[in-house]
Amino acid sequence: MTEIGHARLRSEDTRLITxxxxxxxxxxxxxxxxxxxxxxxxxxxxxxxxxVEAAKRRPNVVAVLSGKDLAEEQGALxxxxxVTEDMxxxxxxxxxxxxxxxxxxxxxxxxxxxxYSAVDALEDIDVDYTPLPPVVDMEQAVQEGAxxxxxxxxxxxxxxxxxxxxxxxxxxxxxxxVLERRFVQQRLIPTAMEPRAVLCEPDxxxxxxxxTLHSATQIPHILRLMLSVVTEIPEHxxxxxxxxxxxxxxxxxxxxxxxxxxxxxxxxxGRPVKWTESRSEGNMAAHHGRDQIQKVTLAADRDxxxxxxxxxxxxxxxxxxxxxxxxxxxxxxxMFNGIYKMDAxxxxxxxxxxxxxxxxxxxxxxxxxxxxxxERLMDELAAELGVDxxxxxxxNWIRHEEFPYDTIAGLxxxxxxxxxxxxxxxxxFEYDKLRAEQKDRRERRDPVQLxxxxxxxxxxxxxxxxxxxxxLSYGAGGWEHASVRVLPSGxxxxxxxxxxxGQGHETAWAQIxxxxxxxxxxxxxxxxxxxxxxxxxxxTYGSRSLAVGGVALYRACDKVVEKAKxxxxxxLEASEDDLDFGGGRFSVRGVExxxxxxxxxxxxxxxxxxxxxxVEPTLDSDVTHDPDNFSFPHGTHLCAVEVDTETGFTKxxxxxxxxxxxxxxxxxxxxxxxxxxxxxxxxQALYEEAVYDADGNLTTTTMADYLLPxxxxxxxxxxxxxxxxAAGNPLGVKGVGEAxxxxxxxxxxxAIVDALRPSGVRDVPxxxxxxRVWTALREGGAR
Amino acid sequence: xxxxxxEVDGETYEDDVEPRLLLVHYLRERLGKVGxxxxxxxxxCGACTVLLDGLSVKSCSxxxxxxxxxxxxTVEGLSLDGTGDHPLQQAFHRAHALQCGYCTPGMIMxxxxxLRDNPDPSEQEVREGLEGNxxxxxxxxxxVRAVRSAATEMRGREVTS
Numbered sequence: 001m002t003e004i005g006h007a008r009l010r011s012e013d014t015r016l017i018t019x020x021x022x023x024x025x026x027x028x029x030x031x032x033x034x035x036x037x038x039x040x041x042x043x044x045x046x047x048x049x050x051x052v053e054a055a056k057r058r059p060n061v062v063a064v065l066s067g068k069d070l071a072e073e074q075g076a077l078x079x080x081x082x083v084t085e086d087m088x089x090x091x092x093x094x095x096x097x098x099x100x101x102x103x104x105x106x107x108x109x110x111x112x113x114x115x116y117s118a119v120d121a122l123e124d125i126d127v128d129y130t131p132l133p134p135v136v137d138m139e140q141a142v143q144e145g146a147x148x149x150x151x152x153x154x155x156x157x158x159x160x161x162x163x164x165x166x167x168x169x170x171x172x173x174x175x176x177x178v179l180e181r182r183f184v185q186q187r188l189i190p191t192a193m194e195p196r197a198v199l200c201e202p203d204x205x206x207x208x209x210x211x212t213l214h215s216a217t218q219i220p221h222i223l224r225l226m227l228s229v230v231t232e233i234p235e236h237x238x239x240x241x242x243x244x245x246x247x248x249x250x251x252x253x254x255x256x257x258x259x260x261x262x263x264x265x266x267x268x269x270g271r272p273v274k275w276t277e278s279r280s281e282g283n284m285a286a287h288h289g290r291d292q293i294q295k296v297t298l299a300a301d302r303d304x305x306x307x308x309x310x311x312x313x314x315x316x317x318x319x320x321x322x323x324x325x326x327x328x329x330x331x332x333x334x335m336f337n338g339i340y341k342m343d344a345x346x347x348x349x350x351x352x353x354x355x356x357x358x359x360x361x362x363x364x365x366x367x368x369x370x371x372x373x374x375e376r377l378m379d380e381l382a383a384e385l386g387v388d389x390x391x392x393x394x395x396n397w398i399r400h401e402e403f404p405y406d407t408i409a410g411l412x413x414x415x416x417x418x419x420x421x422x423x424x425x426x427x428x429f430e431y432d433k434l435r436a437e438q439k440d441r442r443e444r445r446d447p448v449q450l451x452x453x454x455x456x457x458x459x460x461x462x463x464x465x466x467x468x469x470x471x472l473s474y475g476a477g478g479w480e481h482a483s484v485r486v487l488p489s490g491x492x493x494x495x496x497x498x499x500x501x502g503q504g505h506e507t508a509w510a511q512i513x514x515x516x517x518x519x520x521x522x523x524x525x526x527x528x529x530x531x532x533x534x535x536x537x538x539x540t541y542g543s544r545s546l547a548v549g550g551v552a553l554y555r556a557c558d559k560v561v562e563k564a565k566x567x568x569x570x571x572l573e574a575s576e577d578d579l580d581f582g583g584g585r586f587s588v589r590g591v592e593x594x595x596x597x598x599x600x601x602x603x604x605x606x607x608x609x610x611x612x613x614x615v616e617p618t619l620d621s622d623v624t625h626d627p628d629n630f631s632f633p634h635g636t637h638l639c640a641v642e643v644d645t646e647t648g649f650t651k652x653x654x655x656x657x658x659x660x661x662x663x664x665x666x667x668x669x670x671x672x673x674x675x676x677x678x679x680x681x682x683x684q685a686l687y688e689e690a691v692y693d694a695d696g697n698l699t700t701t702t703m704a705d706y707l708l709p710x711x712x713x714x715x716x717x718x719x720x721x722x723x724x725x726a727a728g729n730p731l732g733v734k735g736v737g738e739a740x741x742x743x744x745x746x747x748x749x750x751a752i753v754d755a756l757r758p759s760g761v762r763d764v765p766x767x768x769x770x771x772r773v774w775t776a777l778r779e780g781g782a783r
Numbered sequence: 784x785x786x787x788x789x790e791v792d793g794e795t796y797e798d799d800v801e802p803r804l805l806l807v808h809y810l811r812e813r814l815g816k817v818g819x820x821x822x823x824x825x826x827x828c829g830a831c832t833v834l835l836d837g838l839s840v841k842s843c844s845x846x847x848x849x850x851x852x853x854x855x856x857t858v859e860g861l862s863l864d865g866t867g868d869h870p871l872q873q874a875f876h877r878a879h880a881l882q883c884g885y886c887t888p889g890m891i892m893x894x895x896x897x898l899r900d901n902p903d904p905s906e907q908e909v910r911e912g913l914e915g916n917x918x919x920x921x922x923x924x925x926x927v928r929a930v931r932s933a934a935t936e937m938r939g940r941e942v943t944s
Contacts, residue, residue, distance in 0.1 A: 019817075023885070
């Protein structure tokens, strides 16, 4: 049986189901001190004084420090994405010194012998604040004379980024149908189940002090480099370990102040220091996602053929630009056109500072926002023309015979088959039957109306070709590293620069290696998430792990086989050309008995007694793979909702997702990724929103206020796949981490609007709570 | 400081604890039983669910002193020698009911309590029974599948034993 394509149960599970895990907070070396942070209760205020003396006198307290105490050494948190030359990039101290710019910003910290003593002592820190006017509304923030988040900048606009292609003015002028809509992508809190945690252990003293930093991070390699840049501690003296990490969804794709401060405190105190956030700290101070106001204008002819699309965005950056904050909305620039052909497109985005928690990547990062807008518009266009929403998409999408296709947004979609995915989804959904029921309910004026929502999405995965990142002024490349070591005993170690936190790399990577090397799955061990073990890497985000890291591994395996083949040929006294490799064995073509297993070759390579000229001992390889192109998963999602027009309550009745993620290594893991993605996308449509009051206080600081859906809130999903291999990599894989989230939000909202359209409703703002649905009905009905 | 005597996963511990010490912190920081994680500290997420005197509780919202004299079972004590061979643990593994695994200990312990109340729950009953346990990775579908499959397995065992 080949491993690739096999629903292999996960190797990771044993430790996770038994509680024998290594979450960062589980680790407490001898002498560990515990850190607690005092955080700003104000959205915007000047810090006049921080008095830490009383706190220092409390029992078990080792140190109490304010931002001022660390001002000389703490540096500024990095932003790796200078999206325009004139982008305003404010200094972002890990701990506030003179001014606080969002509620929850760290102001002082206590280091104590235990967690409780540290938190107790926060009570005794006395901070004098002078409140300043908070900037909480991004539309007002860019008005003339608005209060400023950063007074020295003279504006709240960080940057304006523009992309234009084709003659949009002509397209708009000549088009008989022009639809203009305003959509709001509400602010979301990523909410990985494991809160952030960091442990830093110093070793030695003085300038040669070494540090081992464990963190609940998605990016051990990037974090190490950035910590070194921020603190000026030499990079080779920092080792970063991401042990078991309990989910990320983008929130742990960050360089956090608390990580920098752990390093500084460990250096200062010469002892291990640990910090684990409470959930409310996390809600306030780990970065948020989404938060855009979208003005979108679609031009089409009377047949519904799209002529042009104009996108004008305001994107809330929050108070500071963090690691990739300014670039997140721009990832959407390449996706607003979706799977459709058009002649003209323009995209403008202004990044706006507000006195709120900084935003940054959240599952999908820019692509869900774009997909939402275009998929909502397609349903609006269908309604405007009185055409079925599937039909209007069919008239506009790239047909399967047109690939590779250069899109209006400048990408080349390598492969796809939107027709096949859609046909499969329609059949599973029983589309015609549900439409008939909808008609019936409408005619009966049933108080519970049925709505059907469509989302035919694509997205860009496999971040990213380094040259593309360079052209977008991103501060790093998009390659990934893998190495394969066939040990003397014939067992195999795979090292990957990708850093899993729930994705199942330890299983899927072993499947790839097992297949390519012809060794048993159980003989492969996958190592990751530790800069001392994995020498280089670009880590895990942007659905890149398999499409870039998996391909690096594929190539590294082939390189090992190539080396082994040279050795085998030498030992068998045969020509390499006469050797076949299959099932882990090199055999001489036509001489069945003559052959060597890869394990035997490994032993010979280790002993090195008799190697061919110029071949180095040991059987291993290294590959750093830089992709040529992105990969483009796509699919068709169909959602049926029942909306109670008397209460506004929405119930998802059917959800069908047919995704094409290319070749599948482990269908069980892929399906799991789709399920989880759907849950998060549906959650944006129906439940979740980070809410700030007029003073800039976050009012959704706990899980009682920020509504993660439970099992009882979500439906059973029907999932299936079509499989069009990616052309851009030898595995044919595309990526699946974000697809469900990207596709599902517009499917749900389209369904709700579809249910209510006869009542004059054209939109319901997210999250579509019963109250909002009810209000939309009242307003729609009044029109 | 009050002295408590608690039996955790079959071993008896006697400790002086601050009255305010949370059960989950007692387990994690005093006993080193770090298999039970903390996810939210407001009883919403259920990651810290353990059995206290046979009933599921969120150990972030129970004081260690409340456990005095009572048995506590954590995910670490669910199977013999921590091998993970309890039907619920196996069902979670086989149904791919976990991804990052952070919610898993609580999810398994809450499921155990659910199945004791209702040995043959419908899909909807599992969904409602686990409403107090949040998972951010799986979308719950495979968790529901795992719990129902474990239910079948556990019913079978009772009949035979």
